[in-house]
Amino acid sequence: MPLIKGDQITEDPWVYADDEDELPSGDVVVHLERWEKDKDSLRSRNGKLGLILRSDQSPELVADDLAAFDLIALDFPAFKDGRAFSYARMLRERFAFEGEIRAVGDVHRDQLFFMHRCGFDAFEVENAAVLQDWLEAAREFTSVYQPALDAKQSVLRLRHHTKKAAE
Amino acid sequence: MYRYDEFDRTIVDERVKQFRGQVARRVSGDLTEEQFRPLRLMNGLYLQLHAYMLRVAVPYGTLSSKQMRMLAHIARKYDKGYGHFTTRQNIQYNWPKLEEVPDLLADLATVEMHAIQTSGNCIRNVTSDQYAGVAAGEIEDPRVYCEIIRQWSTFHPEFSFLPRKFKIAVTASEDDRAAIRVHDIGIQLVKNAAGETGFRFFVGGGLGRTPVVGPEINSFVKKKDLLSYLEAILRVYNQLGRRDNLYKARIKILVRSVGTGEFAEMVDKEWQFIKDGKYDLPQDEIDRIKAYFAPPAYETLPATDATLKDKIEANADFAAWVKRNVAEHKVPGYGIVNISLKPIGGIPGDATAEQMEVVADLAEKYSFDEVRVTHEQNLVLPDVKKSDLFVVWEALSASDMGTSNLGTITDMISCPGLDYCNLANARSIPVAQRISERFADLSRQHDIGDLKVKISGCINACGHHHVGNIGILGVDKKGQEFYQITLGGSATEDASIGKILGPAFSYDEIVDAVEKVVDVYLEHRAPGEAFLGLVDRVGLDPFKEKLYAAH
Ligand code: SF4
Numbered sequence: 172m173p174l175i176k177g178d179q180i181t182e183d184p185w186v187y188a189d190d191e192d193e194l195p196s197g198d199v200v201v202h203l204e205r206w207e208k209d210k211d212s213l214r215s216r217n218g219k220l221g222l223i224l225r226s227d228q229s230p231e232l233v234a235d236d237l238a239a240f241d242l243i244a245l246d247f248p249a250f251k252d253g254r255a256f257s258y259a260r261m262l263r264e265r266f267a268f269e270g271e272i273r274a275v276g277d278v279h280r281d282q283l284f285f286m287h288r289c290g291f292d293a294f295e296v297e298n299a300a301v302l303q304d305w306l307e308a309a310r311e312f313t314s315v316y317q318p319a320l321d322a323k324q325s326v327l328r329l330r331h332h333t334k335k336a337a338e
Numbered sequence: 339m340y341r342y343d344e345f346d347r348t349i350v351d352e353r354v355k356q357f358r359g360q361v362a363r364r365v366s367g368d369l370t371e372e373q374f375r376p377l378r379l380m381n382g383l384y385l386q387l388h389a390y391m392l393r394v395a396v397p398y399g400t401l402s403s404k405q406m407r408m409l410a411h412i413a414r415k416y417d418k419g420y421g422h423f424t425t426r427q428n429i430q431y432n433w434p435k436l437e438e439v440p441d442l443l444a445d446l447a448t449v450e451m452h453a454i455q456t457s458g459n460c461i462r463n464v465t466s467d468q469y470a471g472v473a474a475g476e477i478e479d480p481r482v483y484c485e486i487i488r489q490w491s492t493f494h495p496e497f498s499f500l501p502r503k504f505k506i507a508v509t510a511s512e513d514d515r516a517a518i519r520v521h522d523i524g525i526q527l528v529k530n531a532a533g534e535t536g537f538r539f540f541v542g543g544g545l546g547r548t549p550v551v552g553p554e555i556n557s558f559v560k561k562k563d564l565l566s567y568l569e570a571i572l573r574v575y576n577q578l579g580r581r582d583n584l585y586k587a588r589i590k591i592l593v594r595s596v597g598t599g600e601f602a603e604m605v606d607k608e609w610q611f612i613k614d615g616k617y618d619l620p621q622d623e624i625d626r627i628k629a630y631f632a633p634p635a636y637e638t639l640p641a642t643d644a645t646l647k648d649k650i651e652a653n654a655d656f657a658a659w660v661k662r663n664v665a666e667h668k669v670p671g672y673g674i675v676n677i678s679l680k681p682i683g684g685i686p687g688d689a690t691a692e693q694m695e696v697v698a699d700l701a702e703k704y705s706f707d708e709v710r711v712t713h714e715q716n717l718v719l720p721d722v723k724k725s726d727l728f729v730v731w732e733a734l735s736a737s738d739m740g741t742s743n744l745g746t747i748t749d750m751i752s753c754p755g756l757d758y759c760n761l762a763n764a765r766s767i768p769v770a771q772r773i774s775e776r777f778a779d780l781s782r783q784h785d786i787g788d789l790k791v792k793i794s795g796c797i798n799a800c801g802h803h804h805v806g807n808i809g810i811l812g813v814d815k816k817g818q819e820f821y822q823i824t825l826g827g828s829a830t831e832d833a834s835i836g837k838i839l840g841p842a843f844s845y846d847e848i849v850d851a852v853e854k855v856v857d858v859y860l861e862h863r864a865p866g867e868a869f870l871g872l873v874d875r876v877g878l879d880p881f882k883e884k885l886y887a888a889h
Contacts, residue, residue, distance in 0.1 A: 253499025
């Protein structure tokens with residue numbers, strides 16, 4: 172699947188591993204179940220490790236293991252299922268996870284803006300041709316009310332900083 | 339009232355532009371209806387039985403006369419000349435055309451209004467006490483915090499795809515006119531022992547098919563923690579609220595299933611992670627917003643007005659209206675005028691463009707330019723001098739808005755029901771109209787006194803029937819419209835859920851049944867005893883006897 176990262180379509184170096192098969196070489200993403208089962212061998216192999224979580228699997232379940240992962244993929248089984256927005260924030264804010272947080276599944280153009288604000292920095296999309304559209308969607312709003320995880324200053328801060336500066 | 343600054347304006351303008359693009363993609367066929375649905379639902383646009391319906395937010399029910407005139411303009415230009423005020427203090431238009439909605443929204447934006455988050459599984463328009471700022475005994479104007487919550491919740495990146503819609507109400511008064519305990523979150527401004535003002539939080543109230551009076555989860559949250567505490571509640575709910583069953587997805591079900599104490603602990607645990615940080619509400623911001631809600635320039639007046647007294651003595655209709663529809667104002671010499679949108683036989687909450695303009699003019703001339711929308715689907719002029727009451731009443735009466743029925747049996751709440759809504763089992767509006775006609779005689783209404791009747795066309799309870807003193811619920815019996823009666827509900831500080839009286843009545847029988855309920859009340863009440871008091875004292879039996887004896 173095409174991957175949007177850093178405002179462009181990029182080559183995806185990661186391979187998703189099945190739960191039973193021999194692991195391919197290189198950077199692999201495994202399910203939580205496989206991680207639970209094969210922790211030791213996964214830790215000792217060469218190549219980076221990623222984890223994909225279903226929307227009913229909170230990152231809290233792997234809170235102690237996060238250092239092992241360079242990527243966490245969070246699944247949106249349907250665009251309406253917004254749990255992963257909270258998971259992404261939890262990963263960044265509570266667990267200070269600095270690797271890639273990737274949105275996978277039913278990812279809509281009109282959600283990109285919110286995802287970005289919650290700490291996602293990579294997005295698997297169906298069709299590379301829509302990139303331009305997506306980038307526009309992500310820039311539809313220049314002001315935001317809430318502090319979050321993107322670089323945007325919240326209106327709350329802007330209001331009171333500009334005021335202070337003017338005083 | 340609050341005025342937009344450059345940031346607020348930019349956000350609303352950008353939203354209009356974004357939605358215009360989405361509508362264009364739908365009209366050109368780039369988006370299917372299925373793909374468009376979640377987008378329009380983020381912006382208050384529903385597909386109803388006959389047409390699109392657009393719900394416009396009236397934040398915490400406060401409008402300026404300029405905004406009210408714009409609502410009239412929209413009714414005329416994009417609808418059939420009227421609008422419908424809702425139980426969420428909003429206004430709905432039932433006949434806009436899809437291609438015109440972006441222009442409609444652009445018009446609204448010129449008066450600092452929008453339709454953002456008036457539908458969808460997100461945080462909806464925050465509601466409040468319609469007497470905010472003018473009621474005696476209030477701790478502070480709750481709208482300051484409503485506005486803060488409005489801004490915080492607007493396009494919240496994390497909480498725009500919740501398990502279900504989410505409603506917050508704020509009050510600052512012991513008399514709860516905002517029905518806070520039947521909201522997902524109810525917030526009451528309170529003072530602690532040290533004299534500081536903070537917030538008492540109730541969570542998990544709601545109506546629908548599982549009516550619940552929300553329990554308290556925190557008796558005092560400091561002002562600076564308002565947003566971090568809200569974030570914590572919403573974050574727990576967003577992760578754990580059920581998503582597998584539409585009817586179990588509201589926060590009330592989560593609170594019930596884990597237990598109030600446990601839920602409060604979960605929130606507290608989450609809160610500890612984010613407290614005292616970037617979510618702290620700056621005092622500067624509270625002060626900035628508070629300045630917009632500073633009291634207007636009231637004159638110093640005597641508490642009683644001589645001309646008013648004369649007029650009351652000379653005109654019995656006016657006297658009845660003052661008694662029924664004008665409430666005590668905190669400032670001597672002023673009154674709070676309730677404008678009834680429940681004329682006898684009318685559609686509850688409907689107002690024509692002309693009526694909206696009359697109200698706008700009156701607000702401008704006599705009420706410091708402000709109008710309120712109530713969750714009981716009426717309007718309020720909050721600041722009218724007692725000496726102006728007579729002219730205001732005359733103008734309202736001339737436009738069919740002077741009915742002295744506030745709080746009486748004809749001041750009903752009714753959902754749109756089968757006339758508009760595709761979920762309905764039965765009609766609601768015609769039932770309301772027929773009850774209204776049956777009790778048309780004002781002296782009879784005044785003799786009955788306060789009595790809240792609420793009607794929903796299905797179990798989703800948009801007409802709040804569970805908390806009506808008399809609740810009426812439309813049910814479907816083998817394809818026929820039937821109506822179940824509940825008694826003893828209340829949405830105020832003594833919030834309670836009504837009890838089902840017995841088998842449902844047909845469309846033809848329901849009005850007689852309601853009349854019999856009223857007869858039992860009149861027959862059994864002690865002097866001055868309210869309907870709820872009687873139901874408490876004698877239970878449902880006398881009502882059952884009267885209504886079902888002959889069956
Ligand atoms: S209560 Fe039912 S019929 Fe009435 S508006 Fe709500 S969903 Fe429609």
